[in-house]
Amino acid sequence: MSEAAPLRRAALGAGRYFGAAVRADQLAGDDRLRAVLLRDCSVITPEIHLKWDAVEPAPGAWRHGAADDLVAFGKDHGIQVRGHTLIWEQSTPRWARERLLHDRDWALVDRWFGAVLPRYRDAIRQWDVVNEPIDTEHGDGGMRRTSFQRAFGNDYVERALRAAHAQAPAAALYINDYSFDYANPVDAARRTALLRLIERLKRRDVPIHGIGLQAHLDLAKGALDEAGLGRFLREVAGFGLEIAVTELDVRESDRRAPLPLRDRRVADAVAAYLGVVLAEPAVKGVITWGLSDRDSWLQDQDSRNRTDLAGLNRGLPYDALLGRKPMYWTIRQAFAEARAIA
Numbered sequence: 001m002s003e004a005a006p007l008r009r010a011a012l013g014a015g016r017y018f019g020a021a022v023r024a025d026q027l028a029g030d031d032r033l034r035a036v037l038l039r040d041c042s043v044i045t046p047e048i049h050l051k052w053d054a055v056e057p058a059p060g061a062w063r064h065g066a067a068d069d070l071v072a073f074g075k076d077h078g079i080q081v082r083g084h085t086l087i088w089e090q091s092t093p094r095w096a097r098e099r100l101l102h103d104r105d106w107a108l109v110d111r112w113f114g115a116v117l118p119r120y121r122d123a124i125r126q127w128d129v130v131n132e133p134i135d136t137e138h139g140d141g142g143m144r145r146t147s148f149q150r151a152f153g154n155d156y157v158e159r160a161l162r163a164a165h166a167q168a169p170a171a172a173l174y175i176n177d178y179s180f181d182y183a184n185p186v187d188a189a190r191r192t193a194l195l196r197l198i199e200r201l202k203r204r205d206v207p208i209h210g211i212g213l214q215a216h217l218d219l220a221k222g223a224l225d226e227a228g229l230g231r232f233l234r235e236v237a238g239f240g241l242e243i244a245v246t247e248l249d250v251r252e253s254d255r256r257a258p259l260p261l262r263d264r265r266v267a268d269a270v271a272a273y274l275g276v277v278l279a280e281p282a283v284k285g286v287i288t289w290g291l292s293d294r295d296s297w298l299q300d301q302d303s304r305n306r307t308d309l310a311g312l313n314r315g316l317p318y319d320a321l322l323g324r325k326p327m328y329w330t331i332r333q334a335f336a337e338a339r340a341i342a
């Protein structure tokens with residue numbers, strides 16, 4: 001692979017894709033980000049624009065513009081767009097949560113799906129239908145207590161997948177969730193709970209095609225459970241599902257260490273994670289949750305958009321000035337090594 005080979009080409013060499021989450025406002029205002037994205041990504045995920053609270057902040061006040069812009073950008077440049085996300089408690093507008101709980105009428109969900117699924121039928125081939133349904137600590141049978149869960153019971157996941165399939169029959173439908181990665185009882189229980197959910201869905205012939213691993217890595221959480229994670233991925237694949245790493249980034253635990261050490265720790269965590277994940281053939285691609293530290297959701301509110309490089313969390317492939325960091329080269333290397341064993 002040449003020194004200049006971008007991530008999307010490295011990924012392709014391993015039969016995978018590489019992409020990043022992006023916001024339409026960032027892309028519109030920054031030619032350098034745009035160039036970097038075009039160089040490295042074959043997939044983009046709108047970071048916020050396809051969420052219910054962004055598309056319909058008030059009943060009937062439809063705002064499709066930002067998502068339309070990203071979809072048009074993808075079409076112009078041959079970049080796939082991932083649909084994120086139809087059902088997520090945190091991105092459901094308050095008015096809709098209240099109505100769901102009051103009326104318990106699935107028609108409201110169908111109406112919301114109908115506003116986005118047909119609109120992007122040709123452009124978006126993969127949707128996170130349900131985001132973050134698992135909660136083994138405070139949930140009900142491992143399922144997070146949400147407005148949807150309270151209104152329709154735990155079967156809301158099945159209903160959502162069937163409803164999405166009816167409106168977008170060709171789309172790959174995903175459940176997307178976090179914290180399956182580390183050697184602790186909570187992550188282990190979450191892996192088991194997700195596998196049980198998949199089992200129930202498959203037994204009832206529910207249209208589900210993939211699992212999204214958010215992969216928000218956290219340096220304070222200690223060692224990855226490499227064996228447990230690898231086993232979990234094999235079991236997911238055993239159900240006939242594909243897998244994607246959908247939101248990769250790294251939360252640092254010590255921002256006072258020298259920058260080279262900090263960047264090395266981040267890169268090592270990514271290398272360890274991708275080493276396990278890319279060994280599983282069902283894993284089809286890797287998406288980072290942003291490209292530049294400048295735009296990361298992990299920044300404290302007051303440090304976002306600053307150019308004080310040391311003050312920022314450094315958990316994405318590019319620094320705040322769009323310089324490539326060790327994490328970038330590590331991702332590239334992980335794809336190269338995955339190709340070697342493929």
Ligand code: G3I
Nearest residue numbers: 023047048051084085088090091131178214247289296297
């Ligand atoms: O754009 C508005 C702005 O107009 C307004 O003045 C401002 C006031 O709060 O809010 C701005 O919107 C914020 C938006 O990010 C853009 O910065 C929202 O409040 C804020 O809630 C939103 O946060 C996003 C969050 O999801 C909720 O949608 C984060 O950027 C995004 O990174 C995060 O992504 C989630 C994934 O979808 C699911 N997995 C976890 C991940 C991290 O939380």
